[in-house]
Amino acid sequence: MPRTSSTRTPGSAVTLQQVATAAGVSLATASRVLHGSGGRRVAEALAERVTAAAAELRYVAHAPAQSLARSRSTVVGVLVHDIADPYFAAIAAGAMGVAREHDLMVLVANTFRDPALERDYLARLRAQRARAVLLAGSAFVGEPFAEEVAAFADSGGRVAAIGGHGTGIDTVEPDHHGGGRLIAEHLVALGHREIGVITGPAGLATVAQRLAGFTSVVARPYVAAADFTREGGRAAALELLRAHPRLTAIFALNDLMAAGALAALRELGRPVPEQVSVAGFDDLPVATDLTPGLTTVRLALSDIGAQAMRLLLDDEPGGRTVPAAAQLVVRESTARAAGVH
Amino acid sequence: MPRTSSTRTPGSAVTLQQVATAAGVSLATASRVLHGSGGRRVAEALAERVTAAAAELRYVAHAPAQSLARSRSTVVGVLVHDIADPYFAAIAAGAMGVAREHDLMVLVANTFRDPALERDYLARLRAQRARAVLLAGSAFVGEPFAEEVAAFADSGGRVAAIGGHGTGIDTVEPDHHGGGRLIAEHLVALGHREIGVITGPAGLATVAQRLAGFTSVVARPYVAAADFTREGGRAAALELLRAHPRLTAIFALNDLMAAGALAALRELGRPVPEQVSVAGFDDLPVATDLTPGLTTVRLALSDIGAQAMRLLLDDEPGGRTVPAAAQLVVRESTARAAGVH
Structure with missing residues (x-):
């Protein structure tokens, strides 16, 4: 009874x-x-x-x-760092597909990787009584964000995130660290020892995790900083190859920068993968259309966005973490290091 | 005095x-x-x-x-058909850059090319007293949209559009028709007579204009319908090549579909451009990374988005039309038709 x-x-x-x-x-x-x-x-x-x-x-x-949710609007906010980056476009598209099935409207805000702007958008979505918000962009290392998130949640809205944004938030956690490790193991198995890494914007947890996974295997790569764009990747690759002419492999922390690295090597007349191997991260659709086809790490970005949106909408208690696996995709852009047989 | x-x-x-x-x-x-x-x-x-x-x-x-504007929120809405399409991502990024200079926040809504959803978002942005809205997606041929736009404007908000959306609206007008014509003239000059065209979603003004520009030169191309995606372009190219094996050129109405057509030709072992020339439209960043490099039509998408946002924000009387030129970009994917010397 x-x-x-x-x-x-x-x-x-x-x-x-x-x-x-x-x-x-x-x-x-x-x-x-x-x-x-x-x-x-x-x-x-x-x-x-x-x-x-x-x-x-x-x-x-x-x-x-x-019943709490019913008293709110039918809007769900999605905060991304850079909507022009296909990484975020794919995540947003996955989230939007699920939202549409639930007759919810999604408003996407571009934060330009500016934590202050991210807080402003969150406050605005709260004022508009948005039903939920998805923090799709990587957290900033050491950047406190919890207060704004708590204020949103306290007002009755749901919060979910891709990548860790604090305790109590439903999270889809892509395995950035494992992906970085997979690329490092792959390159080392091919005999590469002199490896350059093109990193992304400083302070992003995603960048730190991908790099940490890589350096858990290759302790001391040569590093050049870039900004997650193709042009940035091209410039960083030129810089790496000038400073360290004996490099046999370049790992770019996303596919766009890897495309730029391939362009740089074409310009220098250095054949890929015969002289230099190149690897990326994300497995964007473009990775298969590059020449040579790009070895990379697959994150199921659209699924990740969809999964995060489902966490927002299922009205279960929050604080869950759903892992999203990283998978090595070997194509033609990586081969045995020159001189290694 | x-x-x-x-x-x-x-x-x-x-x-x-x-x-x-x-x-x-x-x-x-x-x-x-x-x-x-x-x-x-x-x-x-x-x-x-x-x-x-x-x-x-x-x-x-x-x-x-x-003063009217000051009484409104600092939000500007941008309505796009498909944020996962780099065409819209580039336009949105250009618009967002200008908005940020003006300390305005941009909320992007994805309409899935659904006119009803587009109207819903416009009504929602009006209810939230958004300061302005940019209709970035192509209008639907024959789809009346004027009432919702008028309601938004009557409430004090500004409206601008990319491509014609009705009288009285500030418009940036990309020359889709001229771009289609440029590709047709280029292919005809190379001796192509048997040409396939991969079209985009039915009912979009952009598609109709690009196709009309092309058929103003090549009256009767073979046509296969697709959906502006790479996969759709690949399937449509396979269909065209099966139905019309003597095709010497394929024009896809955007670059993503052209990338799919290149993939289809690779699968079939038909060399580009020696056997079949391929052309696209938009000049996305990926166009230069494809193999062979893609002949296409350049629209300055980021500039177009920025220009439209400036029209929204300058408080001048509306109803202006700013043309945006289309420019032919010839790369390696087009060459003289096989058998023509």
């Missing part, structure tokens, strides 16, 4: 407010504990009181979360 | 309402005449009364338009 509580209205669902009242905490705190909304920590003793009250009242997270 | 009018408060700017009152018209009508806002026609006699009143009162369009 189900137990009933004096605070429960017979025949109606228990509300989150009733749980909060029973636990003697604020609605926001109850929401953080039971829906995982918001980035702030809840003290363990408080959290236990909330979960005990929820159990006592037979609180079902689903119904009130839905 | 400046004339003053009895309806003018000394020392303060003349308002649009004062002009409307003096002319005996509604504020919306005065706005349509003086700011070019909205898609509805204003009868000539009414328009003359408004311009006469504005002259009499020494009305300066700039100040009140600005």
Whole structure:
């Protein structure tokens, strides 16, 4: 027999407010504990009181979360660093497809990798009572973002992220580290020892993770910084090849920069992969159309976007992490290092 | 000496309402005449009364338009058909760069080429008092859209478009027709007579214009329909080559589909351009990285987006049309037709 509580209205669902009242905490705190909304920590003793009250009242997270959602707009915000980067375009497209199935409208905001602008957009989406927001861009290393996220969640909105953005947020976590490691292992197995790496914008967690995965195998690559664009990759490749003429391989931290590296090697008349191997990251559609076809790491970007949107919309308690595997895709742009047989 | 009018408060700017009152018209009508806002026609006699009143009162369009703008949010909406298409990503990026210089926030909505969804987004942006909206996607042939645009403009928002979307709207007009003609002239000069065309989504003005430009030179190409994606282009090219094995050239109405056509020809072992020439449209960055390099039509997409955003923000009267030239870019994918010397 189900137990009933004096605070429960017979025949109606228990509300989150009733749980909060029973636990003697604020609605926001109850929401953080039971829906995982918001980035702030809840003290363990408080959290236990909330979960005990929820159990006592037979609180079902689903119904009130839905009713909360119904009171909001049908807009979901998606924050990206650079919509002109096909990486984000593919993620956004995957998220939009799922949103459309749910008759939700998606508004995409471009943050230009500016944390201040990212906070502004989040505040604006909160003011417009957006139902949910997807943080699609990589977090900034050491950049505190939790307060704005908590404010959004406290107002009743859902938050999900691609890549870690703090505790309590539903997250799809692409294996950037594992992908970097896969490329390093592949190049080392081919006999490469003198390897250049073209990195991405400083301070992005994605960049740090891909590089850390690589250097977990190849401790000391030559490094040139670029900006995730084709032109940046071309310039960085020229710089690397000038400074370190004995390089036998270049790993660019995304495919666009790898396309630029291939262009640089064409200009220099250095055949790929006979003299220099090139690898990228992301497996954008263009990777297969490059000459030679690009060895890279596949992230299922559209699926990642779709999965993140599903996490936003399923009204389950938040704070979940869904891993997204990285897969090595070997094409023609990598081969045995020159002189290695 | 400046004339003053009895309806003018000394020392303060003349308002649009004062002009409307003096002319005996509604504020919306005065706005349509003086700011070019909205898609509805204003009868000539009414328009003359408004311009006469504005002259009499020494009305300066700039100040009140600005004050109107100040009462609105700092959000500008950009409606695109498919953000995963680099064509739109490049336009959006150009528009966003200008918006950022003006401290405006851009929200991009993806309409999936669905006119109903496009109207929904426009209504939502109006409800949120977005300052302006850029219709970046091609209009649908014969699809009436003017009412929603007028409603947005009547509420005080600015509207601009890329490609014709109706009278009274500031427009950047890429020369799709001229670009289609340039490719046709180029292929005919190379001796091609049996030419296949891969078209894009039915009903889009852009598709109709590019095709009309081409058929103004080559009256009867073989035609296969596709959807502006690489995969669609690949399938359509296979279909064309199976049905018409004597084709010596394929013109795809965008570069993504041309990349798919190149992939199809690689699969079939038919060398490009020795057996079949291929041309695209847009000159996306990828065009130069394809093998062989793609002959195409350059539209300065980022500039087009930037220019459209400037039209939205300059508070000048609307209804302007700024042409954007199409330029033939000849690379290695086109050559003399086989058998022609």
